[in-house]
Amino acid sequence: MSPSGTIEPTEVVAKARAGDAEAWGQLYHDYAPAIFRFCRRALPSREDAEDATMEVFMKLRGKLVQYDESRSFSAWLYKIAANHCWDTLRRRKVRQDKETGDLDTVPLEHPDASQLEKLIEQRTSEEVRKALAKVGARARMALVMRYYSDMSYDEIADELGVRRAFVGVVLLRARHELRQALESRAALATGGAQ
Amino acid sequence: MSEANDTRTLQSSEHLDEITCLMYIERQLERVRAAEVSAHTQECTQCRTLLRALERESRLLTRALFEEDEPLPARLAEFQERARRSMQWIWGVVVGLAATGVYALYSTYVVPGQTELEKAGFGGTNLLGLLIFQGAFWKGWQSVVTLLEVLALLTMAGFAMMIFRRRSRRGYVLAMLVATLLGGVLLPGTAGATEFRKGEASERVASDEVIHGDLFITGSRVQMDGTVEGDVFVFAQSADINGHVKGDVIAFVQSTRISGTVDGNVRGFTDSLFISGSVARNVLAFAGTINLDSSSKIGGSVTAFTNSPALDGEIGKDVLMFAKDISLDGKVHGSIRAKAGDLHIGPKAEVDGHINFEGDKDPSVPSQAKLAYPVEFKRWVHDSENSPRHYVWQGIWSAALILFGLVLFLLLPDFALQSVDNSERYGASFGLGILVLFGVPIAALIACVTVVGLFVGISALFLWYAGLYAAQVVVGGLVGQWVLGRTRELWPLIGRMVVGLILLRLCTAVPVVGGWVKFAIVIWGLGAISLSIYRRFAPVVTPPSGASTPAPYAPPPLPPNTTVGGIQPA
Numbered sequence: 001m002s003p004s005g006t007i008e009p010t011e012v013v014a015k016a017r018a019g020d021a022e023a024w025g026q027l028y029h030d031y032a033p034a035i036f037r038f039c040r041r042a043l044p045s046r047e048d049a050e051d052a053t054m055e056v057f058m059k060l061r062g063k064l065v066q067y068d069e070s071r072s073f074s075a076w077l078y079k080i081a082a083n084h085c086w087d088t089l090r091r092r093k094v095r096q097d098k099e100t101g102d103l104d105t106v107p108l109e110h111p112d113a114s115q116l117e118k119l120i121e122q123r124t125s126e127e128v129r130k131a132l133a134k135v136g137a138r139a140r141m142a143l144v145m146r147y148y149s150d151m152s153y154d155e156i157a158d159e160l161g162v163r164r165a166f167v168g169v170v171l172l173r174a175r176h177e178l179r180q181a182l183e184s185r186a187a188l189a190t191g192g193a194q
Numbered sequence: 195m196s197e198a199n200d201t202r203t204l205q206s207s208e209h210l211d212e213i214t215c216l217m218y219i220e221r222q223l224e225r226v227r228a229a230e231v232s233a234h235t236q237e238c239t240q241c242r243t244l245l246r247a248l249e250r251e252s253r254l255l256t257r258a259l260f261e262e263d264e265p266l267p268a269r270l271a272e273f274q275e276r277a278r279r280s281m282q283w284i285w286g287v288v289v290g291l292a293a294t295g296v297y298a299l300y301s302t303y304v305v306p307g308q309t310e311l312e313k314a315g316f317g318g319t320n321l322l323g324l325l326i327f328q329g330a331f332w333k334g335w336q337s338v339v340t341l342l343e344v345l346a347l348l349t350m351a352g353f354a355m356m357i358f359r360r361r362s363r364r365g366y367v368l369a370m371l372v373a374t375l376l377g378g379v380l381l382p383g384t385a386g387a388t389e390f391r392k393g394e395a396s397e398r399v400a401s402d403e404v405i406h407g408d409l410f411i412t413g414s415r416v417q418m419d420g421t422v423e424g425d426v427f428v429f430a431q432s433a434d435i436n437g438h439v440k441g442d443v444i445a446f447v448q449s450t451r452i453s454g455t456v457d458g459n460v461r462g463f464t465d466s467l468f469i470s471g472s473v474a475r476n477v478l479a480f481a482g483t484i485n486l487d488s489s490s491k492i493g494g495s496v497t498a499f500t501n502s503p504a505l506d507g508e509i510g511k512d513v514l515m516f517a518k519d520i521s522l523d524g525k526v527h528g529s530i531r532a533k534a535g536d537l538h539i540g541p542k543a544e545v546d547g548h549i550n551f552e553g554d555k556d557p558s559v560p561s562q563a564k565l566a567y568p569v570e571f572k573r574w575v576h577d578s579e580n581s582p583r584h585y586v587w588q589g590i591w592s593a594a595l596i597l598f599g600l601v602l603f604l605l606l607p608d609f610a611l612q613s614v615d616n617s618e619r620y621g622a623s624f625g626l627g628i629l630v631l632f633g634v635p636i637a638a639l640i641a642c643v644t645v646v647g648l649f650v651g652i653s654a655l656f657l658w659y660a661g662l663y664a665a666q667v668v669v670g671g672l673v674g675q676w677v678l679g680r681t682r683e684l685w686p687l688i689g690r691m692v693v694g695l696i697l698l699r700l701c702t703a704v705p706v707v708g709g710w711v712k713f714a715i716v717i718w719g720l721g722a723i724s725l726s727i728y729r730r731f732a733p734v735v736t737p738p739s740g741a742s743t744p745a746p747y748a749p750p751p752l753p754p755n756t757t758v759g760g761i762q763p764a
Contacts (some may be wrong), residue, residue, distance in 0.1 A: 017604055017608055019605060019608065021610075022762035032266060032270055033262075033266050036266055036267070036270055037259075037260075037262070040264070041259050045268070046264075048268055049333075050267050050269055053270055054270065058684075059683070060682070061607065061684060062607070062611070062682050062683045062684050063682065064608065065608040065611060065612065075253060091406075111212055111244070113240055113241075113244035113246075113247050114243060116244070116247040116248075116251070117243060117246065117247040118251065120247060120250045120251050120254055121250070123254065125254070125257050125258035125261050125263075126263070128254055128255065128258035128260075129258050129259075129261075129263065132258070132259075143259075144259060147252065147255040147256045147259055148256070148259040148260065153220075153222060168213055168216055168220065168222060169213060170215050171216065171220075172212060172213050172216050175251060178255075190753065
């Protein structure tokens with residue numbers, strides 16, 4: 001994420017904490033694209049993502065003093081972004097998924113592996129992104145936290161307010177939703193072509 | 195759920211359920227369970243295909259999420275520039291405020307002061323110039339060299355601290371800095387033949403003794419009847435300088451009497467200073483009472499911050515004095531500039547230059563006094579607390595304080611937040627506040643008495659004075675949070691600070707009680723600020739080796755699709 005390479009931006013963060021405007025600009029320059037992409041995937045619209053990115057960096061400014069230098073800065077920043085996006089979605093009273101209610105009743109079915117493999121092979125990244133926009137907020141949030149920012153199960157559980165043991169189920173349900181969205185897009189495309 | 199799955203024993207005839215497969219590729223299964231799954235997938239083609247499909251799904255997801263399908267919006271790209279510009283705006287405000295302040299000081303104090311001083315024959319110097327170059331601090335170019343050495347040491351120490359700050363414990367660096375400074379201060383002394391004398395009750399330098407260098411002398415009662423070729427530093431309850439000092443006399447003494455001869459300057463931090471001998475150069479004193487006997491002769495100027503001075507001797511140059519009541523019945527060959535409650539001029543007084551006096555009462559001037567010019571008197575004006583002008587000024591001061599707080603919060607947001615947080619540690623804040631409120635000016639004034647510490651002392655006094663206002667801002671921030679609720683955001687905090695400051699100004703405007711409230715607020719806020727400064731420089735305890743090394747930066751990774759035990763592609 002940082003164009004400067006593979007080193008944590010410890011010096012830049014320290015300077016930004018001390019009020020150095022240049023260092024702050026450097027942090028923004030290095031991390032804004034990644035945070036925008038995170039917000040873009042997690043939130044429904046581009047405008048939402050732009051607003052959220054700015055707000056995340058405004059929050060970062062206030063919270064920088066709390067940053068523990070022994071932790072990864074990028075991971076910490078993603079946590080702030082995830083927290084902000086999930087708060088935004090909750091404030092809008094999005095439809096709450098029912099994971100916590102029926103997590104125990106999720107059937108341990110064995111899907112048709114060949115069919116699943118075929119579905120995945122045929123889909124492009126763009127189609128996945130479009131399908132992602134169709135899935136529920138919680139499912140989308142879980143997928144982005146896990147497969148974009150590599151957050152741990154503990155962190156995801158903390159953000160979504162579910163027990164850690166159910167994070168796997170949340171992710172599996174999210175994948176199911178995504179597959180359904182992909183299949184319906186494919187069906188539409190096939191219908192349109194006929 | 196995964197834990198539940200972990201407890202089940204896998205039968206070779208059963209297929210793996212999807213959640214188990216997902217937990218397996220996400221490395222969330224326990225080792226035993228993961229080994230079972232790995233073994234099962236070696237035999238079961240269907241489950242292996244499912245695992246592979248889930249892995250591919252993970253990769254597809256990560257790729258889709260990571261692809262840069264759209265550039266950073268222009269609004270966000272400009273945000274950085276706007277943030278930079280906003281900082282420029284802040285700097286603009288700061289520079290503007292500073293320039294206004296400098297102009298106000300210059301036009302209000304320096305220009306009229308300079309004009310008056312020129313009229314009084316001080317040769318066009320300003321107050322600082324008078325203090326440093328015509329006053330008792332000035333020791334010639336040798337002092338400039340020493341001063342440059344000290345400044346160079348300070349700069350070097352500053353650089354060293356910057357370099358080592360990230361690598362060393364801050365306490366150690368601070369200790370190094372202090373040691374370097376002390377070394378720098380003591381080095382010129384050790385080069386000469388400095389003599390140290392310490393007596394429990396009394397210490398005396400006999401009249402036939404000659405000390406070829408500086409003399410540091412301490413004791414309950416000190417008597418110096420001999421000759422010292424360098425400077426004399428006295429720390430005592432009472433000191434009598436009856437001999438001959440070829441350098442300066444620097445006295446930290448309750449009661450100082452100088453009846454001998456001093457070829458240099460006298461600098462005193464003392465309760466009472468009595469001079470009946472001669473001082474070839476200047477006298478600078480912070481003293482309760484100063485008495486220049488009619489037999490005394492001062493070759494240079496007299497600068498004093500005192501309660502009641504009696505100037506009956508002969509002074510070669512100018513007098514600058516801040517006092518309660520001044521009594522003058524001697525000769526002054528220069529001019530006098532004085533701020534005091536009262537000025538009594540005696541019949542034997544002779545003044546060659548101008549007398550500029552600001553005070554409460556008209557000066558008493560007998561007809562026998564020989565004054566080259568009439569006394570220029572300016573009466574102090576005390577605003578009535580009920581006059582509209584008083585309230586207008588209160589409003590202006592409140593607005594200025596809010597502006598000061600705004601700049602402070604924008605320039606140092608983390609520090610401001612930390613200080614507001616610290617102000618909730620009431621005991622520590624009040625304790626430290628009392629210490630800083632009284633300790634810093636005393637330490638700064640002591641530092642000012644020596645040439646080396648002059649700039650350090652003056653800087654410390656300026657910072658301390660600014661701290662008195664910053665303290666109100668910090669407490670304002672806390673009071674605002676009490677009223678409007680807590681926040682960690684900068685602008686909401688600034689809003690709360692403004693509300694809090696207005697409330698505090700209202701409280702401090704109450705007659706009688708208001709003064710005490712303000713006193714408490716200043717102590718409280720100063721303590722909170724000092725606590726924040728202390729925490730910034732406090733030694734940082736190094737965490738255990740495992741945690742101390744920051745994790746190497748890695749971009750968001752590829753999906754966690756490498757499975758435990760290795761998955762065999764079909």
